[in-house]
Structure formats: structure tokens, C-alpha cells
Amino acid sequence: MLDLGTTFLAAVERDPQALAIVDGEVRLDYAAWHRAISSVVAGLDASGIRAGDHVVGVLRNRWEAATLHWACQFAGVILVPLNWRATAEDVAFCVHDAEARAIVYEDAPAKAIAAAGLDEAVLHVTLDVDRPGAQRFSDWLEFDAAPVQPRAGADDWSLMLYTSGTTSKPKGVPRRHRAERAAAIAHIAQNRYGNGARTLGVMPLYHTMGVRSLLACALLNGTFVCLPKFDAAQALRLIAAERIDNLYLVPTLYHDVVHHPDFAATDVSSVRTLGFAGASMTDGLLKTLQAAFSPDLFVNHYGSSEIYTFTIEDDAPAKPGSAGRSGLNQMVRVVPLDAADAQTRAAPNEEGQIVALLAGDEAFEGYWRRPDADAKALRGGWYFTGDTGYVDEDGDLFVTGRVDDMIISGGENVSPVEIESHLSLHPEVDEVAVVGLPDERWGRVVTAFVRRRGAVTEAELDAWCRDSRLANFKRPRRFVFVDEIPKSPVGKLLRRKLTAGDYTPAP
Template structure:
């Protein structure tokens, strides 16, 4: 198998004048971008970085970040991107945990980096800086001629992603060139991408979705449109200006896009293929997205940083809530929650923990310096996801939540996703999140946090649940109307933040 550097060279040799990347007015063909990438790779060497060293990147989605990513692939350097919203404490943790040798950052990450003494002690590369101290300007790395650098092998580590760290410190996920390329190839195949595709590069490149979009476009001579951070209007303008043909976003961003007052189907007419991942898309939102885009392909990806794709449903709109079947490079099982063996398989219709075969081509092989996490998640060659779900009678997987999110009320297990799907289709409901609230009698009660389009009563929502056929024990006992649903930087709903805020309100009263 090719490493990623050779993959890029293959595209340059195949279609050197194809448009590779744009960032506003900035545009590069593959041939021209290769010159920039190689120059930056040589510049990293001049800063003392060798094959196997790690470069921390704290940057928004811009052409410089994409260029650094590819320069590392050629040089055999392990690119280690983290959230540009990180604090100085976050930067310090990753520097130490990841054995970082140098940093690259832009204005979005400058406050955190410059407030971290450990960061200031390392070689630093900064974008768009007027500083003249020990920091190297990214622009100074450009234009240096030399021989082509091509140092990595398929088994070398390409990237180390950090998980979101919802419990405890973030975990490093090292991924090889082989796994990254396999994931990108599968992404191309499962999304039916062709040559000359154009994708929106708005999902952050510290996240699996952003990285996969970048790599997939390069494999097919495609165009990667950088959008530094999501803004509905700027995103609409980029889609319209560049003729974006496919979108790969989290459901939240689709919601924000189609709800923007300046959205119209004519402005996104170039988009033919829709993909989403990162969270379930409610039935209500799915219907609105389908109407807005009328895509020829509507794909639900279910995966994670460790393995990328578990399952794919290329007709997600036919069966809302379904995550489809195992992807090209994977095998999936549902086992009893708390199982220690991958052989404790549950029958269709019975909810349990979803596990994936680590022999798959896209899979990682273990966390960075976290044997405790390996022991918890890896058992007999299978990865235990901590996600709950079940297979239906057709063999399609339904992901119902996290093991920790399962609501146990009166001894019954209730999955939030089922109730969210029911409530989401009510025309007065814009967004809804369901969670369990502590209750002395029932242990937990089902509560729905609702963001409304227009005022609605609890009684009306209750009648809606009854008419939808929701079992009595699954119907919300409490409705809490909120102005906003808290979300992470990549659009995932922060269920625990809602619960914490609710607990704080109770204590205050």
C-alpha cells in the first residue's frame, strides 16, 4: 500500500493542473501546492524535526494547516492537531503527553500557546504574524527549493488525534499511514465520489471528519475548500462560489445552515451528495435536510477517532435513525452491556454495547501511553465502543446512545434517541435532547430539553408522544424549555452540560 506522501504524488502526476485547495482568494493546483508542501517539509527539517517527531498544530481550517498536514506526511513527522479553542492547560497537557518537538499555530490559538511556558521553550511556527522574536513565520517556510522529500512508510504513524476527553484527560489516538489511507479510500467508495468532486473543508482538521475530507479529495484529484470555522452565511457563500458538490457535516451544522434566513435551495444547487456523522440526525431534521438539498445520496456514517467508520447507510433518509450495515473495512457486533467477551452476542432487537473488530484496515492499535484505557476498551481483539444500540430485523444497526446516557426509570432501560426522534418531528420543535434526571421514586425520570420554534405546552407535547405510539414508560415526565442546546466545538450535543445546568438551577432554588 502507498503511504500518504506517495498518494499525493500519484495525484500530482495524474492531474497536475487540477484545482486542489482554495481558501477565499487563495487557490492552488496540485502541482503548485506540491511545491509549497515540499518547501514546508524542508522547513520543518531546518527547525530540527526528524522522521517520527511530533508537531502540535493549534489552528483553524486554513490552507496553511492543510499544507502543514501534507508536509508532515511527506517528512514522516506525526501531525498532532488539537482544538483551536484549547486553553494553555490543554496545550501543556498535550505537549507533555505527546512528546511534542515543535508547534504551529495561528491567531485562534495564539493566546493559549503564548500563555504556556512549555510551548514558548519549543520551536514555533506562526501564521500571519508580525512578530520578530524566536517564532518562525509560516511564510518564511515557503519558496525553498530542493529535492523531493518522501520519508514515510505505510506502517509509520501519520497523525495522532486526541479524543474529546468527556471523562478524564483526552486520550491520544495514533493512526498509521496505512489506516489513514484505507479510511480515505473507503470514504471515497462509500460516498460514491468521482474525479473533480469539491467538498467543504469546514469540519475541523483536528477531528476525524475534517482529516478524512482532506485526504479523500486528494485521492480523487478533488477540490478542498477551506472554511476556517463554521459560520452559516460564510458557508453558504463558499458553497455557492466554489460549486461544492458534496457535504460531510455533523447534524448540528446542517440545522444551522438550513435555518439561516439567507438559506435557499438555489444557493446550494451544486450539492449532490450529503453525508453526516458525529451524532444521530433526528427524523425531523433529516426530512428538512432532504427537502432543502434533494440529494442523490444521503449517507449516515457511524464511527469514531479510533476506527473511523463502523457502519454506513447510503439511504439514511429511507429509515431515520438507522446507521446501516458494517462498512467496507469493518465487522460489528452488539453484545451485552458489561460483557468481557466479544462472543456475548445479543439477538436482533435487543439493545447492548456496540463493538468493532480491531483487525479492520482502518483501526488503530491502542491508545498512546494509556494501558488503562486499552484494558477497558480492547478485549480479545475487539474494540468496545461504549455506545449502545441494536440490530433490527432487517440487519440495520440503530445507535441509541452511550452506555452512560442510558436512562433507567423504574427498572426499565430507555434510550434517549427514540424519544428525541418522536419529538423532533413536531412542527413547533426546533431541537430536542432527552436525558435522565434523578428521582427518588423512579431512580431517574425521562426529561426532554426542548428548543421551540414557537410556544408549545407540555400537554401538547405529551399528546404528540401518545399519538406517535411511544410506550408510557418512555414518555417524558418533565419538559424543560431552553433557549439553546449546548454543543461542543464539532457540533455534538453536550448532554452532561444540560444536566449540570439543571442541577445548578435546582440547588439555586
Template sequence: MLDLGRSFVASVERCPDQIAIVDGDLRLTYAQWFERVSSVAGGLYDMGLRHGDHLLTVLQNSWEMATLHWACQFLGAVMTPLNWRATPEEIDYCATDSQASLLVFQDVSAQAVSESAVAQRLPRVAVQAAPGGTQSFEALLQAGPTQQLLNADADDWSLMLFTSGTTGKPKGVPRRHRHERAAALAHVAQNLYRRGERTLGVMPLYHTMGIRSLLSMALLNGRFVCIHKFDPALVLAAIDSERITNLYLVPTLYHDMIGHPNLERTDISSVRKLGFAGASMNDGLLKRLDAIFKPELFVNHYGSSEVYTCTIEPNAPGKPGSAGKSGINQRIRVVHLGAESGDDLAEVGEEGQIVADLQGDEAFEGYWKRPDADAKSLCGGWYFTGDLGYFDQQGDLFVTGRIDDMIISGGENISPTDIESLLSLHPAVDEVAVVGLPDERWGQRVAAFVKLKGKADAAALDKYCRESSLPDFKRPREYVFVSGLPKSPVGKILRRKIAVGEYEK
């Protein structure tokens, strides 16, 4: 298999004059971008970055960030991106854990980098004249290419993402060139991308979805249009001006985009393919998107940083809630809760834990220096995802939530997802999250936190649930009306924060 550096060069040779990347007024062809990637790789080498070393970045999406990613693929270095909102403590931990050799940052992360003791001991590249660097990104561009342009093979490490660390310290997820290339090719195939596609680079490049958009566009000479930070108005303007052909976003970003007043005066006709991942999409949003875009393809993609593609549902509106069947590089099973083997299979329709085959071409091999995490999640050649789900009679997977999000009320296991999907269809509901709150009698009671877009009260929503097919034991016993729900940097609603009262009242 080709490594990613050679894959990029192949695209340059195939279509050198095709526009490859757009960032504001900057527009680079594949040939022009190749020159900059080669120079940056040479500059990083001159600073001491070598094959197998980790390059830590604390950057927003930009042409510089994308260029650094490809420069690492040329050098055989390991791209190790952090959230640009990372705290000094997070930078300290991740830089130490990865044994980073060099760090790149920008203005929005400059203060955190300056307050990180570990970062201050590293060579530091400042992007866009950010204060506190030992070298500027512009200086990297002045360097010549390395004597040997391509220094990696398919078995070398390409990337290490850090998990969000919601239940402890972040875990490094190292992935080889072959893992990443297989995932990008599968993404192309499963989303029916063609040569010359155009996508928004709005999902962060420290997140697996952002990386997949970057790689898949490069493999087929597509156009990657950078959006530094999600803003619905900027996203809509870019769709119109760049004639974007596909979108790959988390549900929350879709929700915010189609709720923006500029939607009505934006030409979105170029968008023919929609994809989503990162969280379940409720039925209400699914129907609204299908009616607005009328896409040729609308894909629900279920996966993770560890195993990029688990399952694909290519017709999300045709079977709401379905995550579909296993991807072309993967095998998926549902095992009994508490199972210690991938062979302890749940019955059809029975909720259990979703597991993925570690022999899949896209699957990682284990966490970075975390035998404790490996012991918890890897067993007998299977990755235990921590996600709940079940197979229906047609063999389609339904993901019902995280094991940690499960509500246990009166001895019944209740997943929030189907309750949220039902309430999302009420015409007055804009967003909803369901969590379990402590209850003296039931252990936990089902509570719905609702952001409204019309008039409704708790009695109206309770009546709506009673008149539906929702089992009575799943019906919310409490409704809390909020002005905003807490979300992660990539748009996931954070139930754990809601449960402790961290939401906009």
C-alpha cells in the same frame, strides 16, 4: 500500500493543473500546492522536525493547516492537531503526552500558547503574523525541499488525534499511513465520490471527519474549500460560488445551515451528495434536508476516531435512524451489556454495546501510552466502542446512544435517541435533547430540553408523545424550554452539561 505522501504526489502527477485547495482569494492547483507543501516540509526539517516526531498544531481550518498535514506525510512526522480553542492546561498536557518537537499556532490560539509553560519551551511557528513565535510560517515557505522528498512508508505513524476527554484526560489515538489511506479510500467508495469532487473543508482538521474530507479530496483530485470557522452564511456562499458537490457534516451544522435566511437565495443545486456522522440525526432534520437538497445519495456514517468507519447507511431517508451495515473495511457486532468478550452476542433487537474488529484496515492499534484505556476498551481483538445499539431483522444497526447517556428510571434502561427523534417531528420543535435528572422515587426521570421554533407548551408535547407509539415509561416527565443547547466545537449536543444546568435559558 502507498503511504500518504506518495499518494499526494500521484495526484499531482495525474492532474497538476486541477484546483486543489481554495482559501478565500487563494486558489492553488495541485502543482502549486505541491511546491508549497515541499517547501514547508523542508522548513520544518530545518527547524529539527524528524521522522517519527510529533508536530503539534493549534489552528483553525486554513490552507496553512492543510499544508502542514501534508508536509508531515512527506517527512514521516506525526501530525498532532489540537482544537484551536485549547486551554493552556490542555496544550501543556497534550504537548507533554505526545512529546511534541514543534508547535504551530495562530492569532486565535496565541494567548493560550503564550500561557502554556510547555509550549514556551518548544520551537514555535506563528501563522499569519501571530505574536510569540520563534519562526514564521512565511519563512517555512522560503525553505527548499528536503534532500529526500518522501520519508515515510505505509507502516509509519501519520496522525494522532486526541479524544475530547469528557470523562478524564484526553487520550491520544495514533494512526498509521495505511489506516488513514484505507479510511480515505473507503470514504471515497462509500460516498460514491468521483474525480473532481468539491467539498467544504469546514469540519475541523483536528477531527476525524475533517481529516477524511481532506484526504479523500486529494486522492481523487478533488477541491478542498477551507472554511476557517463554521458560519452558515459563509458556508452557503461557498456552496454557491465554488459549486460544491458534496457535504459531510455533523447534524447540528446542517440544522444551522438550512435555518439561515440566506438559504432561500442560495443556489445549492450543485450539491448532489450528503453525508453525516458524529451524532444521530433526528427524523425531522432528515426529512427537511432530503426535501431541500433532493440528493442522489444521503449517507449516515457511523464511526469514531479509533475505528473510522463502523457502518454505512447509503439511504438515510429510506430508513430513518438506521446506521446501516458494516463498512467495507470492518466487522461489527452487538454484545450484551457488561460483556467481556466480542463473542457474547446480543439477540436481534436486543440493545447492547457495539464492538468493532481491530483487524479492520481502518482500526487503530491502541491508545498512546494509555494501558489503562486499552484495558477498558480493547478485548480479544475487539474494540468496545462505549456506544449502545441493536441489529434489526434485516441486519441493520441502530445506534441508540452512549452507555454514559443511558437513563435508568424505575429499573428500566431508556436511551434518549428515539425520544429525541420523536419530539423533533413536532412542528413547533427546533432542537431537543433528552437527559436523565435525579429523582428520589425513580432514580432518574426523563427530561426533555426543548428549543422551540413555534408555539407549544409541556402539555402539548406530552399529548404528542402519548398519542405516538412511544412506550409510556420512556415519555418525558419534565419539559424545560431553552433558548440554546450547549454543543461541542464540532456541533454535538452535550447532554452532560445540560444535566448540570449549563444551557441557555
């Protein structure tokens, strides 16, 4: 298996004049981008940062962030990309946990970084703001450097992603060059991207979906079109202007794009492949996207930071809710919820926990200095995902939620995803999230939080659920109309905020 530096160098040699990256007025071919990457490696060298060191990046999807990513791959430096919206507490934790030598950041997170109380041993490198004692990334780009050659091997560490840490401190997920490259190759094959693919680079580069899009472009001499901060109108402008041919987004972003007032007047005919991951997509949104784009391929990719691909469903509208079957580099099964190992499988249509083989080419090898997390998730060569689901009679996987999201109401296990998908089909429902709220009689009562598209009442939604194939015990007993459904920066539903009462009721 090649390392990632050699992977990029191969792209330069294949087609040095192919357009590699676009960010506003910046348009670089592979040869020019390699020169910029070489300069940044020289900047790392001059700063005393060596192979095996950790460098934290707190950047939006701009060309400098992508350049830093590739520079670290050439130099053998381990990149630690963080959410640019991270709090001072999270920045401080991750920088110290990773023992980072440097932090590279722009203006948006500068206040949080200043408040993080980082000691003088951490070098600050800034893009847009000046800080006493800090270096400027623009100065690194000015280095007159010889074309850099790869210094890392396939078994060296590439980067360390941090999990979101919704219930505890974030966990570091170190990944090797070979696992990153294998995941990118699988991403290309499973989405059937062609040479020269043009990708909208909107999924953040601190997220596994964004990293995969970036790496896949280099393998295909494709173009990575940066969208630093998601904006549906700007996304539509870039799709039309740059003739984007594939979209790989979380469902929330698709929802915002297809419902934007500019969508009808935008030429999106260049888009032939739709892919989504990060969360389940409702039946209603699947139908809307299929009608709006008429894509050649519509892929549901189910995976994680730890193991990029679990399963693939390459005709998502044909079987709504299906996550498909194991990906090219993986083997996945469902075990009973109380299973201690992966040897006993759940029966067809029996809900259990989803587990994935750790021997897969895309898999991580354990969390960064978290033996407690390893003991919980890594058992007998399998990764226990914490996701719930079932395999139907055809052998297709359906993901129903998280073990922690399971609603136990009146002694029955209720998964929220099926209810959300049904409610999403109501023409006056824009978005919906289902959680279990405390109830003296039922333990937890199934509650639907609804953002309305039009006028609809609780009684009408209850009737909609009664006249469906939902089992009676799964029907929501309460409906709450809200202004917004809370989500993470990458569009993941934050049910914990709803259960904690952190929402704004609709008038």
C-alpha cells in the same frame, strides 16, 4: 498499501493543473501546492524536526493547516492537531503527553498557548502573531526547496488525534499511514465520490471527518474549499460560488445551513451527495434535508477516531435512525451490556454495546501510553466502543447513545435518541436533547430540554409523546425550555452540561 506522501505525489503526476485547494484569494493547483508543501518540509528540516517527531497544530481550516498536514505526511513527522478553542490546560497536557517538538498556531488560540507554560524545548511557529523566539510559518513557505519526495512508509505513524476527554484527560489515538489511506479510500467508495470532487472543507482538521475529507480530495484530484470557521451564510456562498458537489457535516451544521434565511435564495443544485456523522440525525432534520437538496445519495456514516468506519447507511431518509451495516473494512456486532467479550451477541432488537473488529484496515492499535484505556476498550481483538445500540430484524444497526448516557428510570433502561427523534418531528420544536435527571422516586427521570421554533407548551409536547409509538415509560416526565442546546465545537451534544445544570432557561 501506499504511504500518504506517495498518495499526494500520485495526484500531482495524474493532473498537476487540477485545482487542489481554495482559501479566499488562495487558489492552488496540485503542482503549486506540492511546491508549497516542499517548502514547509524544508522548514521542518531547518528547525531540526525529524521523522518520528510529534508536531502539534492548533489551527482553523485554512490552507496553511492543510499544507502542514501534507508536509508532515511527506516528512514522516507525526502531526497532532488540536482544537483551536482548546484551553491552556488542554494544550499543556497534549503537548507534554505527546512529547511534541514544536507547536504551530494562529492568533485565535495564542492566548491559551501563552498561558500553557510550555518549556523552551518546544519550538513555537506562528501564523498571525509574533512571539519572541518563535519562527514564522510564512518564512517556511518562502524556502526555495526541491520537490519533496516521500520519506515515510505505509507502516509509519501519520498523525495522533486526541479524543474529546469529556469525563477524563484526552486520550491520544495514533494512526498509521495505511490506516489513514484505507479510511480515505473507504470514504470515497461509500459516498461514491467521483473524480474531481469538490468538498466544503468545514469539518475541522483536528477531527477525523475533516481529515478524511482532505485525504479523499487528493485521491480524486478533487478540490478542498476551506471554511476556516463555520458560518452558515458563508457556507452557502461557497457552495454556490465553488459548485460544491458533496457535503460531509455533523447534523448541527446541516441544521444551521438549511434553516438560514439565505438558504432559499441560494443555488445548491451542485450538491448531489449528503453525508453526516458524529451524532444521530433526527427524523425531522432528515426530512427537511431530503426535501431541500433532493440528493442522489444521503449517507449516515457511523464511526470514530479510533476506527474511522463502523457502519454505513447509504439511504438515510428511507430508514430514519438506521446506521446501516458494517463498512467495507469492518465487522460490527452488538453484545449484551454486561458482556466481557465479543462472542455472545445480543438478540435482535435487544439493546447492548456496539463492538468493532480491531483487524479492520482502518483501525487504530491502541491508545498513546494509556494501558488503562486499552484494557477497558480492547478485548480479544475487538474494540468496545462505549456506544449502545441494537440490530433490528433486517440486520440494520441503530445507535441509541452512550453506555454512560443510558437513563435507568424506575428500573427500565431508556435511551434518549428515540425520544429526541420523535420530539424533533413536532413543527414547533427546533432542537431537543433528552437526559436523566436525579429523582427520589424514579432514580432518574426522563427530561427533555427543548429549544422552541414557535409557541408550544409542555402539555402539548406531552400529548405529542402520548400519541406516538413511544413506550409509556420512555415518555419525558419533565420538559425544560432553553435558549440553546449545549454542543461541542464539532456539534456533538453535550448532555453532561444539561445534567449539571449548565444551561440558560428560555424566557
